[in-house]
Amino acid sequence: MIVCHCTQISDHDIRAAIDWMRAADPQTIITPGKIYHALGKRADCGGCMPLFLDTMRGCDNLGVPPLLRGLKAMRKGESHEGRRKGHRVSQRSASI
Template sequence: MLICHCNIITEREIEQTIIALLDQDPWQLIVPAKIYHSMQKRGRCCGCFPNVVETIIRVTENYHARSEATGVDVVSHLDRVRGLRIQYGSRTHEGRKSDHRAA
């Protein structure tokens, strides 16, 4: 599935980049800008960032579910990430209407 129309980036490419970053440091905080920097791209309109965040959460949860980390560590880390999403207003989707999202 195509996630970023500006840079022609697929969901699979983003997932592979997230896994590569998690292999380097499993407990780092991964944000869309870090993924784009790792792919040597840059966000242009940034309309894809909400979808990228959802992909980050899904891939990170799956990665840690397969790892040797204890369940308490994983839940604590993911709760902090979700708390940051709520704190910094991911519900607003950069001020766009809910019907604006392409995916």
């Protein structure tokens, strides 16, 4: 099935690109941009993006690599990238 008419990308092309990327680097995060790049194409109008993403999600090899799973849970104790609570200028002037 043709997913992107502008660049003639099929669902088979997307699945093959995902399989190739996963085999080349099991730890990689696969994005639509990387798939377009692997196929030697560029997104044009973006009308295909919902179908493109659905096709990606349907692929078995798309999952997040095991090494990267749970990173959000590990960061729960951190807040605001280590900044103090009153890091904004408007909050500093109000506290002075």
